[in-house]
Amino acid sequence: MNLFDNVPTNLPSELVEVLAEGQSVRIERIVSTGHTTEPGTWYDQEQDEWVVVLKGEAKLSFDDGEPVTMKPGDHLLIPAHRRHRVEWTTKKEPTLWLAVFFEKVSGTFLAE
Template sequence: MPKPNPANLFHDLPDKLAAELVNILVETPSIRIERIVSTGQCSDAGFWYDQEESEWVIVLKGRAQLCFADGTPPKTLCPGDHVTIPAHQKHRIDWTSASEPTVWLAVFFSA
């Protein structure tokens, strides 16, 4: 039987985490690519991400909902759904699936 590939984004997914798991896959001065694993985590009440860089994010497994402070309608993301979040667009995670890990691929880049 072949060994699991640690370079596979679905390798060794935890069932339950106290906090999101973030693995930096690639980082240069102009780009950062992260694998994020959530197991029901969401943003704290009143917290908004306000990032210096833009972010393109895709959900590969699981589900999640993003909300935006500027009144942009919330986005429920299922596998394959992606969104670009411009730098300084305040956003938060309302919920992630608690029944299975949610696996995100996030690409951060200069605005």
């Protein structure tokens, strides 16, 4: 499978596809076509999330910090329970994300 194959261009809601998962890790391909998080809603996840934008653009907001605009190649680590939301994804083209959800074992993250 190629991550860039079969990317829909118009969706009623985000498309989330689980590519692989194990006991403490899940890898998802997410496709957004102008989608946002519902107003007043925040993601508050049990696992850490590392996310990268492969195509398109998006803006994430955090309840404890500055918003982050992401373009292709931009990635970030969202620690468990850091409340965040998607403010916007571009309507010009699908935004293609790769997200890895995992439980931190010990130590610190290398790329924060």
